[in-house]
Amino acid sequence: MTERELLYVKTIAEERSISGAAKKLFMTQPSLSSCVQKIESALGTRLFQRTSTGLVLTFAGERYYQVAQDILKIYNDFEIEVSDINNLKKGRVTIGITVYLATFILPVVLPVFKELCPNIELAIVEKNSTELEKSLSSGEVDFALMHMLPHEESASHTNTDFYPLIKDPLVLVTKKDHPLKQFACARAGVAYPQIDLTKFADEPFVMVTKLQKIRQVADLILHKAQIHPPVILTTKSYETARRLACEGIGVTFTPLQYLQIFPGSYSPDYYLVAEEYTPYWTLCVAVQKNAYVSRAAKLFIRIVSEKYGANRIDL
Missing domain, CATH: 1.10.10.10 (Winged helix-like DNA-binding domain superfamily/Winged helix DNA-binding domain)
Structure with a gap:
């Protein structure tokens, strides 16, 4: 019929x-x-x-x-x-996002989106970047906010379209007045001094797990610097690693963008790393290839790109 x-x-x-x-x-x-x-x-x-x-x-x-x-x-x-x-009067958007990105992106973007679309239901799925790619492929999320490694930007992706927003440098974290501070070089107009990473070849490191993108970036940085420092402790938490570095347990890497969400009760020293080691990852929007993207999802992505991207994304 x-x-x-x-x-x-x-x-x-x-x-x-x-x-x-x-x-x-x-x-x-x-x-x-x-x-x-x-x-x-x-x-x-x-x-x-x-x-x-x-x-x-x-x-x-x-x-x-x-x-x-x-x-x-x-x-x-x-x-x-x-x-x-x-007409954006009703609907639902399911957003995949990493936990730390959610902490500082959602409080900025959600109020703008809800003012424009008060009746759109939002569902947040928080996972690490590797798990989010699986959620995209399965259709669990409409799109994902996640990070890419430097070499992934130019790679061909079979199932996912990545839209870069902005590069976020990783900074080296040490306890206050670490002995190697003497090798730091301050630059005018730059918030943090740069330091010679090779000086840390024998320093103990606190790292996040190998399944996390930040660890993969950190390993690439150390590989390019041709150093193999001992990893004395592994944790899933960036903040735990940062606090342990504050206490002198070891040194670690953390994304510059994440410094704004860490509490001020711990005050380590932060150092930039030379560009030759590609010390960054890229915040991006990930969408399943050939998937339908609703008007509401497109609007959310556009707002994110306006707040955090070098270029506006209009899907």
Whole structure:
């Protein structure tokens, strides 16, 4: 049963004649009669019978009419709902994001988005970058806010489109007045001094786990610097690693962007690392290739790019 077939039978039942229904449907009478005959033939039963007062429904016709009413109402309601979704009056956006990114991005972006779209439901899925890529592939999230490694920017990606927002440097974290501070070089107009990373070849490091992108970036930095310092402790928490570095347990790396979310109760020294070691990762929006992206999701992505990107993203 197609939508038009349902409409044909419903209209004939209400008009009680083929001619009256044909006029209402802007069809010729023979064409409508032919359509009804095909419907009855496919069903194997008559839907109408002629009487002196016009066409009336058979028992099967009455059931068809009731079903037609119900289904056509569902069609109509769905069209209204889609219109509301397209006009940002309702809908749902499922956002994949890493825990630390959520901490400083969502409080900035959500108020703007909710003011523009107060009736759009938001669902937040917090995972690490590796898990978020799986969530994208499975359709669990509409898009993801995550980081890419330096070499991933130029790589070909089979299932995901990445839209870079901004490069975020990693800084080296040490306890206050670390003995190697003497090798730091301050530069005018730069918040933190730069330090020769090779001086830390024998220093103990506190790292996050190898499954985390930040660890992968850190390992690449050390590899490019051609040093292999001992890793004395591994944790899943950037903040734990930073606090341990503050206490002199070891040194660590942390993203410059994350410094704004760390509490001020711990005050280590931060150092920039030479560009030759590509000491950064890139904040990006990740979208499954060829996937439908709703207007609401596109708006959220645009707001994020305006707040945090070098260029505005319009999907």
